[in-house]
Amino acid sequence: MNVRDAILGGLFLAAGAALSLGAAALPPGAGELPGPGFFPGTIAGIIVLLACAQLYSAFRDRAGAGPAIGDIRGVGAAAGLLFVYLLLWGTGWFALRTAVYLLLLLRFFGQGWKPAAAVSITIAAAVTLAFQYGLRVSLE
C-alpha cells in the first residue's frame, strides 16, 4: 500500500463529503433549473468518486510510501518564520521587521552574519522604497 497516496485519497474523500454537506445546505433551485447548491454538489460527488479511485489505487500500489518529503526541518523553519512574519503584519516598523525576518531566514540556511545582514538590509530597503514610497502602498 502507498500510505501517502492513501492519506491523500482519505483527505479528498473528507473534503468531498464536507463540500457535499455544505452544498446540501444551499437552496436547491426551482424545478429543472439548478440553484446555488447544484454546481458545488456535483463537484463534491465527483471528488468523492475520484477519491475512492485514488484510495483503491493506493491500496493496490506495491511501490510503498513513495519518495521522502526531503528537508522537512528546512521547510518547517521557512514556513514557520514566514507565518510569524505575516502574523506581525500591520504592527508597524515594516522595514525593520522585514530585515529581521530575512536575517533569521538567511542565517538558518547557513549564510554568514555579514552577508546575511547585508542582503537582508538591502532587500528590505529595496522593497520598502519600491512599495511604500514608490507605489504608495501602506505597509505599516
Place this chain on the structure above:
Amino acid sequence: MGADLLAGLAAVFEWQTLGFLLAGVALGSVFGALPGLTATMGVAVLTPLTFWLSAEQGLAMLLGIYGGAIPAGGIPAILINVPGTPASIATAWDGYPLSQQGRAGQALGANAIFSALGQLTSIFFLAVAAFPIAAFALRFGPAEYFGLALFGISLMAGVSGRYVVKGLLAGMLGLAVSTVGLDPMTAFPRFTFGQSEFLDGVSFVPVMIGLFGLAEVLVQISERHSKPEVPAGALGRVLPSASEAKTMLPSAALGAGLGTLVGAVPAAGGDIGSVIAWEQARRLSPEKGKFGKGSLAGLAASCSAANAAIGGAMTTMLTLGIPGDAVSAILIGALLIHGIQPGPLLFRDHRAFVFTLVFLMVLAALLVMLLGLLGARPLARVLRVPDPWLWSGVTLLGAVGAYALNNAVVDIWAMFIAGIAGFLLRKVNVPLGPLVLGLILGPMMEANLRRALILSRGDWLGTLTRPIVLFFLLATLASLVLPLIRRRQAESGPR
C-alpha cells in the same frame, strides 16, 4: 482594422511601454537563468506591480518576463545541466554535451536565435489564427461556452502524465475553491462562513503567487542539493556558421510548429512541447545517433518548441479565455486587474489592444535574441547567486505583492495557505496546472451552464445536444478515455 493596427503599433512605441518591456525581458532573463526561479513564478510575483501601470505598460512588462524567462532557462541547462525552467529540460539533453565539448558559446548562441525564431513563428500563428478563431467563437452561446470549459478542464487528465486521477482531483479542488463567494446567478453567499472578505470569492493572483512562488521555494528547500559550478573560461564563438545554421533550420521549424500546437492545448506548455519536438526531430533526423550527445539540430528543435509554446498558449488564452499554460493563467488575472476580459469579445471590442499585445511579443522576441547573443556571459554569472538569497527575495516579494493588490491582509493568508497546500500537493505528485484550470474555468462553466438552462427552460437534453456542445462533450469523453487506454497499452506492452 487598419486604424486599430496603427493604434496598436503607436501604443507600443510609447517610451514608457518600451521601458517596461525592456525591464520585463531583463527581469525575465534573470528569473529564467536562475534554476529555481521560473517564468511562472516571475509573472506571479510581479503581477501585483502592474496594478499601478496602464494595461499596455503592465502587459509589456509581463510579456517581457514571459518571453525573456523561457530562453534564459536554457542558459543553466547548457552550462550546468540544470534546466532554469521546466521548458528547458530538453535543451539540457544536447546543450550540456555541447558545453562539455567546449562549444558552450555556440550552444548559447543557438539557444538565443532559435528561441526567438520559435517565439516569432508562434506569434505569426497568433496573428493569423486568432481573429478567425475569435470570430467563430463569437457564435458561441452559454451552452457552447459550458462545453468549451468542460473540454478545457477534461484536458487536464491528458496532461497529468502518470497521475490522471490526481490531476482530476486537483482540477476538482480548483473548481470547488472557485465556488466560494456569491453565487453567479442568484448572488446567494456560498461557503463564506459569514466573512465579508469571501463574498468576492478567493483572490486569484494571491493564490497563484502562493502556488507558484511560495510552494516552489518550499520544494526547493526540501530538495536542497548543491548547485554545479559554472565552468570557468571563455565560452567561445557564439554565432553559428552558415552550414551549422543549415543543419539546425529544419529541426527548428519542426520544433516551432509542434511547440505552437502543443502550447495551444490548455494546460500543456513548453515543457511538453520541447520534449515532443526533440523526440520527433530525432526520429526524422539522418543523424539520430548524435541526439543527446551534443546535436545542434536537437538543441534547435527543443529551444524553438519551448518558446513557440508561448504564442500557442496566448492564442488559446486571448481567443477563448482558456489558459494554455500556467503563465497565461496568471496573465488572465493580470488582464482582469486592468478590466480586460480575454475571449472572443476582446477581438471585437479591443482590437487595437490585441495588436499592441502582438507587437509587444514580437519586440520581446527580438530583444530576447539580442540579449541572448550579447548578454550570455553576464547572465552566466547570475548563476552564482546563492539559493537562500533567492528564496528570501521571492517569499518577501510574494507576501508584499499579494498584500499590495487590494491592501488586504486576507490576501496574504490566501497566498500563505495556497503556498503550503501547493507544496504538500507537489510532494504527493499532484500536478498544480489542473488546479489553476479549475479555478479559472469554474465560474465560466457554472454560470454558462445555468444561463443555458434558463434559456432552454430547463431542457437538459436540448442544451447538451446542440451540435457544438455535442462536439465538445465527445471531445471531453475522448480526452478522458484516451490517456487511460494509452496507459493500459503502455502497461501491457512490455510483456
